[in-house]
Amino acid sequence: MEGKKLEKRIGTAVDVLMYALLLVQMVYVFTGNILHEALGVGFFVCLAAHLAIKRKYLFSLYKLKGKSAARKTANISTMLLSLTSVAMMLSSMGVSRTLFPWFRYLGYSDLHVYLATAVLTLSVFHGGIQGYIRTKKKKRAAVFIGLGCIASIAVGLALVPYLNRHFKVVRVDLAKAVSGEKIEWNGSKPLVVYFTRVGNTDFEDDVDAVSGASLMLADGELMGSNKLIADMIENAIDCDVQAISLTGEKYPSSYGSTVAVAGKELRKNVRPDIEPINTSGYDSIILIYPLWWGTVPMPVATFIESSDLSGRELYLIATQGSSGYGSSADDIEKMAKGADVHKVMSIYCDDIPTSRESIGKWLKELNKG
Ligand SMILES: Cc1cc2nc3c(=O)[nH]c(=O)nc-3n(C[C@H](O)[C@H](O)[C@H](O)COP(=O)(O)O)c2cc1C
Structure with a gap:
């Protein structure tokens, strides 16, 4: 029991850290390239830890039959998040100049920003829907999920281009x-x-x-x-x-x-x-x-x-x-x-x-x- 509690706590801490890392990653113009790449590696290490902790859930994602609409939505969004995370990992290596200069696949910076926006938004949705399933205050949870997703899209599609326009080469x-x-x-x-x-x-x-x-x-x-x-x-x-x-x-x-x-x-x-x-x-x-x-x-x-x-x-x-x-x-x-x-x-x-x-x-x- 104690072990499970600890695992849950570590899981929550890793999740929060991942959101924070993603947000810091978005303000690339201020962190500079090396820190951006190092934090990117940190993000994928956290993701690996997250997947290891949630491995049972991960392997049951495809079992949609008999599940509630919320559970089905959660599973589908998690599958999408997994796919976009893999694509983002490849594109991160593709645009990398310091840590993976030899990797040249999906190396388009615009694509990288879009994938990062998708990962950020799906992460918010993924975390939010787990809360939605557990809470009794469904309406409030739905509003939070909606606002969180809108904010994530705004960060990726409005804030990042704005920063790039004003601070980029x-x-x-x-x-x-x-x-x-x-x-x-x-x-x-x-x-x-x-x-x-x-x-x-x-x-x-x-x-x-x-x-x-x-x-x-x-x-x-x-x-x-x-x-x-x-x-x-x-x-x-x-x-x-x-x-x-x-x-x-x-x-x-x-x-x-x-x-x-x-x-x-x-x-x-x-x-x-x-x-x-x-x-x-x-x-x-x-x-x-x-x-x-x-x-x-x-x-x-x-x-x-x-x-x-x-x-x-x-x-x-x-x-x-x-x-x-x-x-x-x-x-x-x-x-x-x-x-x-x-x-x-x-x-x-x-x-x-x-x-x-x-x-x-x-x-x-x-x-x-
Ligand atoms: C250290 C620093 C402080 C700045 N402070 C201001 C400021 O107080 N007001 C402002 O309008 N722009 C500010 N800027 C923006 C610069 O004035 C602007 O980007 C300038 O065109 C940079 O020219 P440069 O690329 O030749 O160095 C600041 C930029 C830097 C680097």
């Missing part, structure tokens, strides 16, 4: 994205200075399988979106371009960890070391930066404070995920003592690959002023 045809109208710049040649995650982050070699904030593959090469803007300006006007490059520790590959590190840097007001940028001889500087925590990334603050910008025209482009340009212009104005800081052009991250025309217009406007 974007592919760009570099020549097409960068080229456009040539603009005559009034005055001496400006210096374009930009900061971007790529080059300042410890990305894995297979970073196209790892998602991050608006990572971009331009002609198959990883490229920071702010570098793309610098390239657009370089195509439009005669200018020099320099990147703000960290000399010390780089940012971590996962988006979430970078947000955490950047937040800590901001709170502590640190100035990470960067390679020196020679601004002498330039009357105008165009500074391009991503908005981090509503202001400039701290390496950009290092650049501004370590440069003598007095008497220079400072033009700003901020890329962002929703917040305009936050307090970045005010903060820059305080740091860039004596510089003439102009209005910020703010570009929403999804619009970056197609912003060549609006950047051209902005440059023309600057020439007027």
